[in-house]
Amino acid sequence: MSPASDITAERSNAPTAARSLPAHVEVAIVGAGFGGLCAAIRLKEQGHEDFVVLERAADVGGTWQLNTYPGCQCDVPSNLYSFSFAPNPDWTHSYPEQPQIQRYLRDCAERFGVIERTHLSCEVYGAAWDPGARRWQVDTSQGVLSAKALVAAAGLLSEPATPQVPGLDAFDGTVFHTARWNHEHDLTGERVALIGTGATAIQVGPAIHPKVARLDVYQRTPPWIIPHPDRGIPPALQTLYRRVPAVQLLARQAVYALREGIAAGMAHDPRLLRLQDLTARMQLRLQVRDPAFRAKLTPDYTIGCKRILLSNDWYPMLTDGRTALVTDPIAEVRGRSIVTADGTERGIDSIILATGFKPTDPEIAHRLRRADGRTLAEVWKGSPEAFVGTTMKRFPNLFLLYGPNTNLGHSSIVYMLEAQVHYLLQALALVRDPAVASIDVRPEVQQAYNEDLGRRLAPTVWSTGGCSSWYLDANGRNATMWPDFTFRFRQLVDRFQPEHYEIEPAAPQTVATAAGALA
Secondary structure (H helix, E strand, C coil), X not given: CXXXXXXXXXXXXXXXXXXXXXXXXXXXXXXXXXXXXXXXXXXXXXXXXXXXXXXXXXXXXXXXXXXXCCCCEXXXXXXXXXXXXXXXXXXXXXXXXXXXXXXXXXXXXXXXXXXXXXXXXXXEEEEEEECCCCEEEEEECCEEEEEEEEEECCCCCCCECCCCCCCHHHCCCEEEEHHHCCCCCCCCCCEEEEECCCCCHHHHHHHHHHHCCXXXXXXXXXXXXXXXXXXXXXXXXXXXXXXXXXXXXXXXXXXXXXXXXXXXXXXXXHHHHHHHHHHHHHHHHXXXXXXXXXXXXXXXXXXXXXXXXXXXXXXXXXXXXXXXXXXXXXXXXXXXEEEECCCCEEECCEEEECCCECCCCCHHHHCEXXXXXXXXXXXXCCCCCCECXXXXXXXXXEEECCCCCCECCCCCXXXXXXXXXXXXXXXXXXXXXCCEEEEEECHHHHHHHHHHHHHHHCCCHHHHCXXXXXXXXXXXXXXXXXXXXXXXXXXXXXXXXXXXXXXXXXXXXXHHHHHHHHC
């Protein structure tokens, strides 16, 4: 049985959209978050119409449609967390909140005319490269289609990571992940366990704290936290942005420059993060007066090794008397309690898993098969890699957005995605040529690129800072972060170089047929 038929056999029932999928397209884009929508918008702007966007959720937005937990907010300033070609003068906060980001993306999809080519509630079960047809065979919950090129824009923060805790599945109360927030469940008056102290937890905790009877926070590793500089954007400034777009552009450029300065400390010399270190220690000292308790909240690794978090109310929440900080590992979950390694049993009504995602083991990698039937995940063997985070050897005409080593610890991923899409469009111009069957990055090019990445990652704070983070893959390699300024990445992908690729020409009869169709 071929890989494509294997995929089809695994299909299950799923909602169908009002529009049926086309049988064949030039480009299929998987995911309608920032990356997928950017690719679709730019394709359409160039006059290309033969594409579809496949989105498994009921609306566009990607991670901002998926994550609807209380307090959900971006930690990148609003003016930088948007498409450069679609500034938004209507942000109400200097750091955008989830509902506004999702509405912004929906507005972009509608305004630029790509919503009509987006198939919602359309999950991609798998895609296999057909070497005979030189096309991707894509199996979805709404049917099968073939595409000459496949753009995987599923994102890194879409698949929740669930901890393997004995008894969790048998818990008698309510349990859910922050990325699958149960809005029908009322936490008022409950004893709640919040597992995790990362970026999501420090937003969720203060948001739900006022209504719960007791909050137990289970901490494995304390984070570095600096004050949150969020502020409301007054209507007068919104009006100015709307009437004089150059003002907002100037603000965006200023924010970009300030954020780039942090990259120097993370990627080149951690000593340059001294200001952030002092700021975090000062806030901890001012908000947590008890030295013993403060010691439990003080990280033992260099600031920046894990993501630096923003909050003004995390420490006050932990010290208010209705919150317990638990630092002993969880041994098991019982009917209505959690037992830690020291033998303490704490009664609980609901468990909230703020345990993050699986960025180094993305689900989409398990659903993409090359000609010999091996999945991308099987080829990666726990260590994702690609050429410029975008193309992968032996996966012809496949393009990854937000791929390996394109994540940032200091700036906006939207900037990186726009740079990747610029590269993608140049590659697609070659792929869409009727005389070209496929392009495939040369193995030696990919190898040299990733060997250079490894050398550049070695002295960064993520490698030398003394922490274990989600930036590292199952083999201990940093397969996530970009080890430089973002403008250096943009320079790197500014020009698509065909010599980096093996280009397979189309069969003469295929070219003749295509030429006749265009005549």
